[in-house]
Amino acid sequence: MPLNYSKWDQLELSDDSDIEGHPNVDKRSLIRWKQRDIHEKREVRKHKIDALKAEIACNNTLQPRLKRIKERIAGATGLGTGDWAEDAEAGKTQTGLAFFQYLVDRLQTSPSSAAPPTNAKDQPTYDAMVLSLLLQIYDSVKALPKDEQEKGVLEGMEKHIKQLREHTRKLGSDLDAEVKEQNKHITSDDIKEGWENKYVPPKPAPPPIKNAITEVPKNKTTKTTTTYEVLNQPASSSSAPAPSASADDDDEPEDLPELTPSLARFSRLPLWNYAQSFSFIQENRDVVVPGASDALLVAAFQAQSDGNTAFAKQCVHQSLLLQYCDKLGKDGVRVFFQKMIAGDKRAVPIFVKDVEDTYAHLVTRAAAAAAESSSSAQKEQIQLVPENADSTISFNVPDGPPPENLILEGPETEGLDVEEVRKALMMRWTVFEGFSPELKDALREGTLESVNKVLGQMDVAEAEDVVSKLDLVGIMSFAEGGIRDETGQAQEAEGEDD
CATH class of the missing domain: 1.20.58.610 (Cdc37, Hsp90 binding domain)
Structure with missing residues (x-):
């Protein structure tokens, strides 16, 4: 099969062999000038093509509008359903010069901001271009008699529509010529990667849920012990101790998997x-x-x-x-x-x-x-239980605060300070008054069952606080042993109450 090399004719090269310059100008400068000239002409052609496309698009928008305006002036009603001024509801029933005057006023008072998509400075809007054309036509017919003005407006509209159509056709021919000239040469814009790698590596697999429960936990390992048989067996007294329980034997509760x-x-x-x-x-x-x-x-x-x-x-x-x-x-x-x-x-x-x-x-x-x-x-509750059968627990409930004239009598009162005794009795009364009514009634009753019944209805912390206060101020007294809670933990007695 013969090979076609004609595409290489489109390459535009700046070779040294095709440049002939003045002998007083170095060839390197001539080559740079040639390259710059090629790039400048290429950019000018590109801008010209963009300008021709924009102008053709603008004319394709204006031409149907002018045709519709001409038909409305000629007597057609209800034409158009767009957003332009000639399609407004207020002017759909008007024709002739009345519609022409209405349209001029509408374009002057409330023009649309729609304009051709170009970067030209002070680019006029579509409504501004239509208004300029209508005013130009009116200036050419306003000297005519009124009965001939409508005919003159229609002739002027038809003339400009024809000129616009011919001009658009010429612009299309110029655009085709420029595009053809541009395609004569291969540029960097025409380069396409024919063997570009499109492979995208797959996403990594998502990680498992934190604290996921597996079939075989990692901490469950099988330990293998190797024993060796020796000729001289050690004595029984020197035998190795039994292996102690390892930490793996007591399985702590693991964290449960949570929702992501x-x-x-x-x-x-x-x-x-x-x-x-x-x-x-x-x-x-x-x-x-x-x-x-x-x-x-x-x-x-x-x-x-x-x-x-x-x-x-x-x-x-x-x-x-x-x-x-x-x-x-x-x-x-x-x-x-x-x-x-x-x-x-x-x-x-x-x-x-x-x-x-x-x-x-x-x-x-x-x-x-x-x-x-x-x-x-x-x-979980606190109960007072005697340490043994010989132990007794009693409750000394104060009748009230200490009297003002406190007198200490008896053989064991020698050397005691009255004020210190008064403070101790006052503390006992204050602590007793701070208890709940149910506990005070149980203490006045004086039986261990009634007090335990009230303690059983309390929280553990609250019941422990009550027992410590009873023991501290001497409301609770016991002999021979101590008291213990439901778990059997004994509380040592410090002595009998006075």
Whole structure:
């Protein structure tokens, strides 16, 4: 097959061999001037082509407008549905010179800002060009009699429309000639990359969910112990001690997987709307990752515990969607949703039943967890129990504040300061008055059962504070041993109350 080399004739080269200059001018300067001349002519031609295209586009806009104005003056009504001044509702019923005068007034008072898309300075608008033409036509016919002015306007309009059409045709011929001249030479603008690499590397796979639950946890490792048989066995007394329990034996609760922003939006999708879920998965690759299904189940359990049953069922539904897609293999997402969207009579009932059963099991587990939490909270209470059968606990309730004339009597009162005793008695009374009415009534009753009943209704911290105050001011006294709470932790007695 013969090869065609004619395209290389379009190359415009600035070679040294085709330049002949004056002997007093160096050839290097002549070459630079030649290159600059080529580029300048190329830029001038490019600007001329752009100007011709803009002028032709402007004439193509003005020509139908002038034709429509001429027809309206000639008597046609209701023409045009555009946004120009001649298409306004106010002038649709007018014809002849009345319409001509209306149009001139309209273009002068409220012209449109639409103009040809050029960068020329002070570029006139379309309305300004039409108004200039109409005023030019009116100046040429205003000297005629009134009955001949309308005919003169129509002749002037027809003349200018014909001139505009001929001028546009000439501009088109000039444009074709300039484009043909431009295409004679190959320039840098015509260079196209024929073997450009369009390969785009695939996006990396999204990471798994944080704290994702895997089948084999990393901290569960199998330890292998190698023993060696020796000739001289060590004595039994020098045998190695039994291995101690390692830290791996006590499994600490791991952090549960949490919803990512994409999974949170995925969990809000409505039930049984398989098409919407499939579209969401296609747009968000980070939904189908390890741990996503477990994170949705954790969110479902939390929502059910908080009483948000609708959201809990949505999370279960979306979690099972991901589980089914994973079980169907590499192309499981497409296969599963293709069957569900098509309404497969075998696949849909199975999936619906699995969702209902899983949600029912979740409801049961959440209720059991709530009951277990409530019962464990009720068991935490403080109770006063004698250390042994010989110990006794009594309560010395003050009758009131110390009297003004306090007299100390008895053998054990020698050397005591009256004011210090008064302060101690006043502190006891103040502490007693700060207790709740139920506790004061139980203390006045003086039985351990009544006091424990009131302490059992308090929080652990509040009950511990009450016991410490009773012991501090001497309202509670005991002998031989001490008292202990429900866990059996003894509180050592410091002595009997005076």
